[in-house]
Amino acid sequence: MIEHGILDELRSIVGIGGVRTGEALSLIHPGSDxxxxxxxxxxxxxxxxxxxxxxxxxxxxxIAVVPHGGRTGLVGGGVSSxxxxxxxxxxxxxxxxxxxxxAIATVEGGVTLQSLQEAAARVNLSTGIDIASRGSASIAGxxxxxxxxMEAFRYGVMRHRVLGLExxxxxxxxxxxxxxxxxxxxGYDLKQLFIGAEGTLxxxxxxxxxxxxxDPFTATALVACPAATDAxxxxxxxxxxxxxxxxxxxxxxxxxxxxxxxxxxxxAAFTEAPCYLIVETGAADQRSARSALEDALARAIEQGLxxxxxxxxxxxxxxxxxxxxxxxxxxxxxHPHGHWFDISVPLQALETWLAQFNEGIAAFGPxxxxxxxxxxxxxxxxxxxxxxxxxxxxxKAIVYANLRELGGSFSAEHGVGLDKRQELDAFADPVKLxxxxxxxxxxxxxxxxxxxxxLSRKGATPIPGAH
Numbered sequence: 001m002i003e004h005g006i007l008d009e010l011r012s013i014v015g016i017g018g019v020r021t022g023e024a025l026s027l028i029h030p031g032s033d034x035x036x037x038x039x040x041x042x043x044x045x046x047x048x049x050x051x052x053x054x055x056x057x058x059x060x061x062x063i064a065v066v067p068h069g070g071r072t073g074l075v076g077g078g079v080s081s082x083x084x085x086x087x088x089x090x091x092x093x094x095x096x097x098x099x100x101x102x103a104i105a106t107v108e109g110g111v112t113l114q115s116l117q118e119a120a121a122r123v124n125l126s127t128g129i130d131i132a133s134r135g136s137a138s139i140a141g142x143x144x145x146x147x148x149x150m151e152a153f154r155y156g157v158m159r160h161r162v163l164g165l166e167x168x169x170x171x172x173x174x175x176x177x178x179x180x181x182x183x184x185x186x187g188y189d190l191k192q193l194f195i196g197a198e199g200t201l202x203x204x205x206x207x208x209x210x211x212x213x214x215d216p217f218t219a220t221a222l223v224a225c226p227a228a229t230d231a232x233x234x235x236x237x238x239x240x241x242x243x244x245x246x247x248x249x250x251x252x253x254x255x256x257x258x259x260x261x262x263x264x265x266x267x268a269a270f271t272e273a274p275c276y277l278i279v280e281t282g283a284a285d286q287r288s289a290r291s292a293l294e295d296a297l298a299r300a301i302e303q304g305l306x307x308x309x310x311x312x313x314x315x316x317x318x319x320x321x322x323x324x325x326x327x328x329x330x331x332x333x334x335h336p337h338g339h340w341f342d343i344s345v346p347l348q349a350l351e352t353w354l355a356q357f358n359e360g361i362a363a364f365g366p367x368x369x370x371x372x373x374x375x376x377x378x379x380x381x382x383x384x385x386x387x388x389x390x391x392x393x394x395x396k397a398i399v400y401a402n403l404r405e406l407g408g409s410f411s412a413e414h415g416v417g418l419d420k421r422q423e424l425d426a427f428a429d430p431v432k433l434x435x436x437x438x439x440x441x442x443x444x445x446x447x448x449x450x451x452x453x454x455l456s457r458k459g460a461t462p463i464p465g466a467h
Contacts, residue, residue: 001082002041006061010043010085013053018044018091031071031078031136039066039080044091048166048174048205054087055203055448056172064451065170067199069141070112072133074342075411076418077145077198077453084451089140092205095119103211104163104180109140109204120211128155128212132326140204146196148413150246153239153377155212157413158195164208165191170201170444180208193439198415199450201443215245216282219289220312221297222321224273228351230305231275235376237300242292243282248325249381250276251354251372257334258324267324271308275354277376278325331371331384338371338386339395343403344412345379353406357383360398364390380412396423416454425456 011019020028020042030036045051058065064084071078080086089110098105100123105116113134117127131137131149141147143165148157155161164178177191194201225231231249238244250258255276259268281296283289290311300306312318332338345353354372361370368387374380385395400410400423410423425433440447440455 002063002085006057006063007041009057010041010054013057014043014045014050018046018050020044029071031068032074033071033076033079035076035079035081036068036071037080037086038082039084039086040082041085042068042088043085044088046091048092048168051087051089051092051203051205052168052172052174054085055168055170058085059170059172059446059448062446062448064448065203066450067140067144067203069110069138069144070133070136072137073141073145073417074340074414075416075420077415077450079418079453087203089138089203089205093138096206098123098211100125102180103213105209105211106164106178106180106206107139107209108206109138109143111139113137113139113142116209121214124214125211126214128161128210129158132328139207139209143195143204143207144197144199145415146413148375148378148380150248150375152375152380152413153247154245159192161210162191162195162207163210165194165204166206167191167194167202168205170446170449174205175202178206178208182210193443196415198417198454200440200454201449203449216243216284217286217289218245218280218282218318219286219293220278220280220318220321221293222267222270222310222312222324223277223279223297223300224271224307224309225275225277225305226273226307228275228354231277231376232347232350233303234277234279234300234305237305238279238281238293238296239377242296244279245282246278246280247376248278249372249374249376250278250325252276253369254328254331254371254373254384255324257371258327258330261330261334262324262327264320266310267320270310273307278321325373328373328382331386335369335384335386337388338384339390339392341383341385341395341399341410342412342414343381343383343399344409345381345403346407347376347379349406349408350379353403353408356401357398360401361385364394374412378412379408418453421454421456424454 025042066080066086068078068086068088092108093110094108096106129149142158146158166176235247252274281293297309368390371384374382383399410427416424
């Protein structure tokens with residue numbers, strides 16, 4: 001437990017309303033993991049200086065700090081426990097500036113992706129990145145996990161959207177590298193250390209984000225393909241001939257379950273195939289967008305790349321198609337207690353990986369199901385293994401089989417957090433791991449920043465509340 005004297009010192013920094021415990025904390029939703037608020041203390045600074053002061057105090061007192069953004073993480077990166085404090089950026093949610101001419105925005109870390117998307121749209125720009133949890137995911141959280149999403153094949157992941165960063169360090173210093181330009185060769189690009197560091201090195205308080213042109217009028221289609229190789233060929237065809245905005249992949253088991261439970265009937269009765277794509281393209285006007293996509297899909301059918309396709313004729317139909325992909329929690333509602341994985345597979349190896357995964361699932365027997373969907377353009381797959389007869393280690397064995405040899409990654413866009421440290425130790429190059437520990441010990445020698453996440457406690461001095 002945090003002593004009352006420490007709580008008083010925290011209140012002197014952030015104000016009485018900036019520290020919540022007990023009943024006041026119980027009113028706050030823990031987010032995607034019920035363990036996120038187990039620390040019992042939530043501190044909400046309002047400025048970078050307050051964040052730095054809180055970290056300085058905690059560093060001096062040996063108190064672990066767990067940073068929180070929108071609490072949408074899926075690998076336990078925000079889990080906290082008694083003796084720690086949770087530091088939320090929820091009050092630092094201002095868009096400080098947005099330049100249409102420069103196509104950049106300067107934001108505080110607690111700004112949600114949706115808020116920035118809406119502000120950018122007002123000047124005909126976009127964030128160049130989109131994820132399903134856009135309404136609650138914070139920019140700092142997305143930076144800290146190097147979030148990817150549906151547009152990564154077009155604009156890259158969060159690392160490619162960041163021009164500048166301001167970071168509060170564990171000892172209370174503030175590193176400000178708020179460049180607003182792409183070319184800035186001024187020595188080591190230290191901001192890159194904090195992108196994807198999952199709050200283990202410091203807390204992102206402000207960022208300069210590169211924006212992209214707004215999407216034009218769009219056309220959306222649900223497409224059935226005879227094989228993953230055909231889906232990839234279709235992706236290449238559309239990417240090369242049209243303005244391809246999104247290409248989302250769904251394997252048969254996932255599509256069958258999602259369409260049957262989310263409807264409407266027309267989608268549930270759609271042609272059975274090994275895999276499906278949701279493709280979205282853009283053009284100067286709606287009629288041109290639909291006509292161009294329809295023509296391209298007709299050519300793809302002639303080439304044998306497509307078995308069948310449904311082209312959305314209204315915004316309602318578009319939303320129904322996208323809901324099948326975005327409401328992936330339908331799997332957990334139908335098959336609770338499943339095991340989930342977030343991997344990347346090179347496109348040239350996708351058919352091979354899918355075949356061995358399906359064989360592995362079949363070997364478990366009819367009571368175990370496998371579900372695969374994700375972002376085709378970059379090979380990012382979300383994989384579920386559901387069934388009472390399979391434990392997490394058995395599921396890992398088939399999901400990770402030959403993954404490294406195929407050139408893939410065990411962690412595509414969700415990060416390592418608490419749940420994937422074993423995988424990091426097993427898959428990562430030993431020298432890379434050694435350097436990561438060295439950087440951690442240099443910047444956070446007392447180990448107060450999000451302890452137990454991403455890296456093990458190797459080489460750090462244990463502190464109360466750190467695990």
